[in-house]
Amino acid sequence: xxxxxxxNPWRHARERLIEAVLFLAAFSAVLITVAIVAILFYxxxxxxxxxxxxxxxxxxxxxxxxxxxxxxxxxxxxxxxVTSAVALLVAIPIGxxxxxxxxxxxxxxxxxxxxxxxxxxxxxxTVVYGYFALLIVTPMLQMxxxxxxxxxxxxxxxxxGIMIVPYVSSVSEDAMRAVPMSLREGSYAMGATRFxxxxxxxxPSAISGIAAAYILGMSRAIGETMVVAIAAGQQPTFTWxxxxxxxxxxxxxxxxxxxxxPHGSIGYQSIFAAGLVLFLMTLAFNVxxxxxxxxxxxxx
Amino acid sequence: xSEPQKVKQIRALIRRLKFNDYIFSLVGxxxxxxxxxxxxxxxxxxxxxGLERLNYDFFTSFPSRRAAQAGxxxxxxxxxxxxxxxxxxxxxxxxxxxxxMEEYAPKNLLTTIIEINISNLAGxxxxxxGLLALGLFVYQLDLGQSILSAGLTLALxxxxxxxxxxxxxxxxxxxxxxxxxxxxxxxxxxxVSDHVIPYSKGGILTGVIIGLARAIGETAPIITIxxxxxxxxxxPAPFSGDPPAGxxxxxxxxxxxxxxxxxxxxxxxxxxxxxxxxxxxxxxIVMTLAMNAVAIYLRYRIRKNIKW
Numbered sequence: 054x055x056x057x058x059x060x061n062p063w064r065h066a067r068e069r070l071i072e073a074v075l076f077l078a079a080f081s082a083v084l085i086t087v088a089i090v091a092i093l094f095y096x097x098x099x100x101x102x103x104x105x106x107x108x109x110x111x112x113x114x115x116x117x118x119x120x121x122x123x124x125x126x127x128x129x130x131x132x133x134x135v136t137s138a139v140a141l142l143v144a145i146p147i148g149x150x151x152x153x154x155x156x157x158x159x160x161x162x163x164x165x166x167x168x169x170x171x172x173x174x175x176x177x178x179t180v181v182y183g184y185f186a187l188l189i190v191t192p193m194l195q196m197x198x199x200x201x202x203x204x205x206x207x208x209x210x211x212x213x214g215i216m217i218v219p220y221v222s223s224v225s226e227d228a229m230r231a232v233p234m235s236l237r238e239g240s241y242a243m244g245a246t247r248f249x250x251x252x253x254x255x256x257p258s259a260i261s262g263i264a265a266a267y268i269l270g271m272s273r274a275i276g277e278t279m280v281v282a283i284a285a286g287q288q289p290t291f292t293w294x295x296x297x298x299x300x301x302x303x304x305x306x307x308x309x310x311x312x313x314x315p316h317g318s319i320g321y322q323s324i325f326a327a328g329l330v331l332f333l334m335t336l337a338f339n340v341x342x343x344x345x346x347x348x349x350x351x352x353x
Numbered sequence: 354x355s356e357p358q359k360v361k362q363i364r365a366l367i368r369r370l371k372f373n374d375y376i377f378s379l380v381g382x383x384x385x386x387x388x389x390x391x392x393x394x395x396x397x398x399x400x401x402x403g404l405e406r407l408n409y410d411f412f413t414s415f416p417s418r419r420a421a422q423a424g425x426x427x428x429x430x431x432x433x434x435x436x437x438x439x440x441x442x443x444x445x446x447x448x449x450x451x452x453x454m455e456e457y458a459p460k461n462l463l464t465t466i467i468e469i470n471i472s473n474l475a476g477x478x479x480x481x482x483g484l485l486a487l488g489l490f491v492y493q494l495d496l497g498q499s500i501l502s503a504g505l506t507l508a509l510x511x512x513x514x515x516x517x518x519x520x521x522x523x524x525x526x527x528x529x530x531x532x533x534x535x536x537x538x539x540x541x542x543x544x545v546s547d548h549v550i551p552y553s554k555g556g557i558l559t560g561v562i563i564g565l566a567r568a569i570g571e572t573a574p575i576i577t578i579x580x581x582x583x584x585x586x587x588x589p590a591p592f593s594g595d596p597p598a599g600x601x602x603x604x605x606x607x608x609x610x611x612x613x614x615x616x617x618x619x620x621x622x623x624x625x626x627x628x629x630x631x632x633x634x635x636x637x638i639v640m641t642l643a644m645n646a647v648a649i650y651l652r653y654r655i656r657k658n659i660k661w
Contacts, residue, residue, distance in 0.1 A: 078449035082470040092488035154381025176645040178570025180612040246370045276478025278573035310577045328484040339476035
């Protein structure tokens, strides 16, 4: 009886054990990142024993699977940047307008109904969007631009743009909603209309959050795979013209993975080198976007 | 200038500005409708193209060289099995990680590092997870191009989604609930397992469903680990066949999944296979949209019902 208030050692040990297990689960996030970086660097290192980094970064011919092999990653990077730029040209205006509308104009009811639809749009698998780009958007573009190649970067770029609209609009809307009501009320009190308030008060106050949305959207577009693998073509051509067909970094990885390359061959390692470039590009955009986003949160 | 004229001018100005408001409302509505219409148009188009192939045989036949006889049996069985492995790994790991971050984690450097890692993982392109799986699971750990490798890959991919959703749901539970339990002498784990988890079940479930819906539509990482595109057999059922298959032999079998089957058909030049691709697309879209719709509905109900 006199011991009943003492610490129960078994109960204490069980608590510590559970905490340790939960910690390990959380720590797995760090382990996954470490594993990704380690695998990409490890396999790329073997690749760079055969290929000079200078050639990799400056040559404009990428033919690692040919007899006469060249290892210039620029054509893939160009393809990736062109499709992503087209995507942003679509996603930025539409996404921003939707964000302003949802945050400043839409009645509560409209928002409740339409937002789930936007979320569904983001839930459609990318392989279906690829079908859409190849068999619907490109033929429609060919009606306007006769002579357009069946595989081109414009169609997939537009489709990726539609895909990332929900993402851009929801991050921008969050930023606009974080703008304090008093700023809007001040503007209304001066006689400004809703549109003037949205454009000249809310948007400038939320600008860093909106910029973060664009940057994070860019990172999404760069990493998008199936749409470009299906509809942009598989030829690594060094071109900045979105009407041309060209392979992106992601499309190249898919193309090699579909083939039957032996483990350890230079072709096998080339996808890790390409993947490393892709990883570093998206990482740079993500870190930049998150930094900008963290800054605007501190302001109010 | 006389007074009435000035008033007239101001009225005209107000009218013009109000008209701008009106115009922008319309533009905003049109932009949003663009999304909804795209979704509907996409779905109707797929349905019209693929409708003729959507019959019982399509679900019970293996892929074939002849488009009219090809089906998605091996693909949907593969998808279901891969999802099973993914769910078994991602749900416990993700929920446990979220509980640690919300209920246990002290504010220190290590916690910040984990925090940064979780948000960065959410931004890593899916194909990079494929490369990780190819290097680590397929070759280093020698799991081969199997259902287990694919399930593990997708589990890692959706881990951030489940962690973020679970944390959000844990955060909505007011501090008083926890304090009341502590006041009665409950330990930390008792508070978590008897109160926090049961009250946030709905939110956790929403996150899990959204994560799995994402996983079921993922194609790129599974192509990267080298899933085959033409599979005309099913993984061995436990204890079947001769000699009898082991309990977990199916995990190491080669496989294909629905999105890969669709990708395979889209990339063929023959028109007839495009019809199959559309039909497979309808199946994928219905599955993922249904899962997302359930999740959105659940979240809506939770928001409506619970008032702390």
